[in-house]
Amino acid sequence: MSAPLRVAVDRDACCGSGNCVRTAPEVFDQDDADGLVVLRQAEPPESEYDAVREAAYNCPAAAIEVTEP
Amino acid sequence: MSDTLATNVPTYPFGNAGLEPLLPDLGADGVGRVQLPTGQQAWLFTRHEHLRELLRSADFSSDFTRPGFPLIRPIPEDMPRRPDGSLIRMDPPEHTKFRRMLTPEFMIKHIRTLEPLIRQTVVVALESMRAGGQPADLVEHFALPVPSMVICHLLGVPYADHDYFQERSRILLAWSSPPEQVRDAIEEMRDYLTRLIAARRDEPGEDLISRLAAERVATGEMTEEELVGLSVLLLIAGHETTSNMIGLSTLVLLKHPEQLRQLRERPELIDDTVEELLRYLTIVRTGLTRVAVTDTEVGGHRIAAGEGVIALLSAANRDADVFPDGEEFDLHRGSHQHMAFGFGIHQCIGQPLARAELRIALSEMITRLPGLALAVAPDDVRYRDAVVFGVQRLPVTW
Ligand code: HEM
Ligand code: SF4
Numbered sequence: 001m002s003a004p005l006r007v008a009v010d011r012d013a014c015c016g017s018g019n020c021v022r023t024a025p026e027v028f029d030q031d032d033a034d035g036l037v038v039l040r041q042a043e044p045p046e047s048e049y050d051a052v053r054e055a056a057y058n059c060p061a062a063a064i065e066v067t068e069p
Numbered sequence: 070m071s072d073t074l075a076t077n078v079p080t081y082p083f084g085n086a087g088l089e090p091l092l093p094d095l096g097a098d099g100v101g102r103v104q105l106p107t108g109q110q111a112w113l114f115t116r117h118e119h120l121r122e123l124l125r126s127a128d129f130s131s132d133f134t135r136p137g138f139p140l141i142r143p144i145p146e147d148m149p150r151r152p153d154g155s156l157i158r159m160d161p162p163e164h165t166k167f168r169r170m171l172t173p174e175f176m177i178k179h180i181r182t183l184e185p186l187i188r189q190t191v192v193v194a195l196e197s198m199r200a201g202g203q204p205a206d207l208v209e210h211f212a213l214p215v216p217s218m219v220i221c222h223l224l225g226v227p228y229a230d231h232d233y234f235q236e237r238s239r240i241l242l243a244w245s246s247p248p249e250q251v252r253d254a255i256e257e258m259r260d261y262l263t264r265l266i267a268a269r270r271d272e273p274g275e276d277l278i279s280r281l282a283a284e285r286v287a288t289g290e291m292t293e294e295e296l297v298g299l300s301v302l303l304l305i306a307g308h309e310t311t312s313n314m315i316g317l318s319t320l321v322l323l324k325h326p327e328q329l330r331q332l333r334e335r336p337e338l339i340d341d342t343v344e345e346l347l348r349y350l351t352i353v354r355t356g357l358t359r360v361a362v363t364d365t366e367v368g369g370h371r372i373a374a375g376e377g378v379i380a381l382l383s384a385a386n387r388d389a390d391v392f393p394d395g396e397e398f399d400l401h402r403g404s405h406q407h408m409a410f411g412f413g414i415h416q417c418i419g420q421p422l423a424r425a426e427l428r429i430a431l432s433e434m435i436t437r438l439p440g441l442a443l444a445v446a447p448d449d450v451r452y453r454d455a456v457v458f459g460v461q462r463l464p465v466t467w
Contacts, residue, residue: 015165015414016172018421023405035172058406060416062125 004043006067007052011036013063020059024051028064037063078102078110081379082141082244082355085452088321089396090354090383099388100370103379111139111358111377112370115384117391117406119368123380124413126367129359130160131415138360139377145248154291154298157306157415164414167299170285171418174223174277180421183219187426190218191433199437199467204444207463212315213308215430219422220307224300225269225276226262234258238305242455255301262300266293277303307419310352311426313459318346318431320450320460321398323443328400333435342400343427348386348407349398354458356381357411382408438467 007027016035020028027048029038044052056064079093081103092115095101099115114123123129133140156167173179198210217235221228240246240254266282273279278300285291291299322329322342332338357380361372372378386407387395410417417423435441443450444464451461 015168015416016176016418017410017416018177019416021177030172030176030178032173032178034169035176036169054405060125060412061414 003069005046005049005052005069007039007042007044007056008065008067009037009039010063010065013061015061015063017060020055020064023055023058024048027052028055078104080104080106081111081113085354085454085458087452088317088350090351090387092381092384098368099384100368105139105141105377107140107143109137109139109377111379112367112372113356113379113381114367115381115388116368117385117388117408120380120382120385120408121412123359123367123378124357124408124411124415126365126413127161128361128363128365129378130362131158131164131359132160133158133358135360135362137375137377139358139379141355141358142244142251143248145252154295154300155302156299156418157302161414167291167295168414168418170281170291171299175418175421177421180425183223183422184425184429186222187215187219187429188433190215191430192437194218195433195437203466204464207319207465208312208316208460209462211430211434212319212463213312215315216311216426217308219426220304223277223307223422224303225274225278226265226304230261233261234304235308238309239455241305242309242457244454244456258301258304259297262297262304263293266296266300303419307422309457309459310419311423313352313453313457314346314350314423314427315430316460316463317350317352317458318343318427319434319441319465320443320447320463321346321349322431322435323441324447325398328398329435332400333439336432336436338400339428339432341403343424343431344404344407345398345400345402346427347409348392348395348402348404350458351383351386351407351409352458353409353411353456354383355456356383357415382411438465441465441467 014037018030020037021030027040027044029040031038052066056066083091101113102110103113104110114120194211194215198205217231218228237254237258240250266278269279270282273283281296286293286296332342359378361374361376363374365372389395391406410420444466453459453461
């Protein structure tokens with residue numbers, strides 16, 4: 001069995017643009033208090049892989065890291 | 070360091086002649102030098118990949134008081150050069166602090182709660198335009214009032230004062246305004262907001278300015294001067310941008326009747342349409358200015374500390390590697406990587422609001438005005454000669 005795709009976020013780098021929440025709402029959310037990214041799942045299902053890759057590419061602050069299987 | 074000025078470099082900014090952004094021929098890698106009206110020279114970057122690198126890099130500053138910062142218009146000698154509270158001109162760590170105070174106010178889930186208010190504002194404006202008879206100027210009756218009313222509501226600025234602040238923000242953004250007039254317009258906006266903040270401090274409302282005054286100024290996290298600077302930025306950025314987008318978007322949709330027909334038939338295409346309009350129009354056409362704070366590199370070009378750079382969003386949004394046939398408007402494109410809102414830590418904080426306004430305004434407009442048409446020849450439409458691209462007027466019938 002191959003390893004799953006893993007997502008990590010860097011809240012210090014995040015500027016709260018919300019792009020990731022628009023692109024992959026199942027995986028990312030924003031904190032009510034400071035608007036910074038909150039990870040909903042670090043090992044999303046395969047159906048989310050494309051959305052997660054797109055979110056990482058479009059993150060303006062380079063705050064999303066994706067480790068490919 | 071290239072202190073020696075290159076000769077024969079194109080003069081920047083390039084002007085707003087029409088829907089096609091004007092670009093000098095820069096050769097294959099899309100990097101060049103430009104001459105600014107202030108006598109300085111700056112680097113010009115136009116490729117999508119280069120802008121990603123540049124705008125994400127901590128080697129560049131947005132602070133226009135730093136030496137070498139590329140100023141795209143002359144500043145009067147006696148103008149106070151302070152970025153106080155104006156988020157867009159700050160660097161970390163101050164930028165980070167201010168941005169985090171504001172982000173929750175503009176994030177998607179908060180903007181969603183505002184949608185009924187946006188829709189009501191849109192519907193009232195459309196119906197009163199319709200009642201006023203045709204032809205009518207869509208900018209005056211729809212594109213400008215809707216975002217102005219919404220940002221006024223959010224900030225707690227009385228909409229009744231719109232002539233006062235719209236007039237001043239117009240002066241601020243027009244290329245043709247003499248520097249002294251720009252300075253006066255800024256000072257008048259600051260005075261206006263200083264008075265408003267004092268009033269909200271004594272009698273708070275349910276609005277953002279009241280909240281910031283009570284929760285941030287009273288606690289010493291922000292000075293009153295900084296709140297003034299921040300409010301000026303929000304008031305200007307909050308209505309000028311979206312209003313120009315609504316006017317231009319209407320023009321583009323009317324010039325593409327087949328795509329407009331598809332959108333009317335399949336309303337769910339509105340989200341993709343808005344993204345493509347943002348890409349195609351890129352209203353912050355002048356691009357973003359930064360200064361290098363250390364010796365660095367972008368796309369293999371060495372940039373010395375103190376040199377200015379311009380990131381030309383309008384060019385990156387037509388980069389053929391990312392957007393094939395980018396000069397065409399195509400609502401099926403799925404333009405997810407566009408940079409109309411910028412890139413990097415300053416990427417537009419108001420984007421969820423702008424998207425909601427555009428989606429609701431354009432959907433309601435094309436549904437309620439099924440016969441919408443231009444009342445002038447497309448070639449007679451006049452564009453604004455301003456920092457933010459837009460149409461001056463848009464006479465329509467329905
Ligand atoms: C379609 C409409 C809009 C467009 C195209 C747009 C575009 C932009 C761009 C390109 C930037 C980046 C500037 C830079 O990096 O130097 C920016 C920043 C900003 N925008 Fe917008 N904007 C729009 C609507 C709005 C709205 C509705 C607001 C309302 C509050 C707003 C508030 C701001 C603020 C406060 C910043 C500075 C953010 C920071 O420096 O961290 N914008 N916008
Ligand atoms: S896209 Fe990046 S900067 Fe924006 S909220 Fe998500 S993690 Fe933060």
